[in-house]
Amino acid sequence: MIWKLHISFLLSFFGMLPQLMAQEAVSLFTPGYTISAKYHIGFILSHRENMNHLVRDRVKGFDLNLDKQTSGEQGWHGSFNRPSPGVGLLHLDLGNPEQLGTGTALYGYLDLPLIKRDKFVWYYRCGTGIGLISKPFDRTDNYKNTAIGSKVNMFASVLIEARLKIAKRSWIKSGFSFSHFSNAAVAVPNLGINIPGIYIGLHYQIGDYKIRLKKDTVVNTIRNSHFLVCAAPGIREVHPAGGKKYATGHIFIEGAKFVDNRRKLGLGLDVFYDDSNIEVHNRDTLRELIEKRSYFIKLGIHLSHELVFGRYSAVVQMGVYLLNNVKSDGPIYHRLTNRFYVNEKLFLAAGFKTHWAVAENFEFGIGYRLK
Structure with missing residues (x-):
């Protein structure tokens, strides 16, 4: 569970970067929807000795995403360099069909840009949602699953990604990801399943995109205590x-x-x-x-x-x-x-x-x- 603290502190730290970078950089305003597909490969992080037997093969899977660029109409849009909220569907083969099976997650996320250029974007994502583990712990049928004790779990993920434009509406993308399934002690065992990995994918813009170059204008309004x-x-x-x-x-x-x-x-x-x-x-x-x-x-x-x-x-x-x-x-x-x-x-x-x-x-x- 310590990874959650790391994620929260990273979220807080990186949350300050978009505004700092945007003060000097030119921002892209691209209203509309995008769809993307990614292929993931990674491994289960055995953070306890009694989990070692669960790690057998690499974790492989796909991730489908739909997101929308914020318009800039609300104050927080500019504060975070116009992020993109979205929804994702992730499906992973956990590399151990007998004791872990598969992990599937439906989650919401927010893409927070660090650098935005006409043909290059670098950003990080934080997401959370519902995760399903097909083979959780069972006292009679699956007692060797010492990682997680429930089918329905919380899911969280963070990633850092770079996109490179290859056509008018198409981008190639790659990055590092960290995914986690946990039930937060609603059921035991609850060591959780941690999955660091890498991925590659394609990103496609739906409809005609209008790109407007605009200096970021963040108004620092300090509200009352x-x-x-x-x-x-x-x-x-x-x-x-x-x-x-x-x-x-x-x-x-x-x-x-x-x-x-x-x-x-x-x-x-x-x-x-x-x-x-x-x-x-x-x-x-x-x-x-x-x-x-x-x-x-x-x-x-x-x-x-x-x-x-x-x-x-x-x-x-x-x-x-x-x-x-x-x-x-x-x-x-x-x-x-x-x-x-x-x-x-x-x-x-x-x-x-x-x-x-x-x-x-x-x-x-x-x-x-x-x-």
Whole structure:
């Protein structure tokens, strides 16, 4: 799960580059749709010793994409050098038909340009969606799959790609990719399937494209600081696999401020509860029996970074516990969340909490902006 932290920090870092580059470069404005197809080849990253037996052959597959160039009408379009949102369908042979089978994902993504020229484009992509694993862990039929315990999973991907124009509407493209299937501890095992790789493909523009050269004009409007409150219930499973599902809960209040058109920084207070903690604690007969569930309430304080794409945003938080009687958690926690702002006051959130490389639970929340 540590890769998710890397992706979030990369998203935050690279999110600053398009504006910096666009201040000196000429931007291309190309309204319309594009379709593309890519052939992938890669391998499963065996990040735990008990996964080594799952890696047998290369991962191979294809990816089909449909995206649309943003118009520049909204302020965040210019802040990110006019990115392209899209939808993709990925299908991979995971190189182990007996224990892993295939991985298929339907996902949304955003292509964020770093360099845009008439015949050359360099950009990076972040995407997330739903992933299906055809042969997950099963206690009787597939007990050697130590990587993932559910058919339906979350899917996430990042890539860096270069495109070269070869005809009026056609481009050849190639790049590096990283794909991940995970269920965020909704079921165990949940080591996840990590797939670094390379690819090559073709990119075709649908319809007549009008290209307008235009200097980027990003207006740096710093909006007011505000407070957010959010309640987020969740669910998780603990070993042994196939056991009971446990409820989790999280409430936070956060003060946040825009530091530019794209980013907010915040400081917040968290309250956590995980119903599995009392069960796991009392399984150990050498420990003192705990009957009060309130003993496992956790308090923490976090720093937050939010990258804003209009109504959508990607949030990474890193916190430290002020009170936590579950010593195996360690002192540090992280939360990775996507938010959708329904209006200026109300927002929805979906994400997960981790302790470094260990996912704790998935959660879905609803929040409110106080000021």
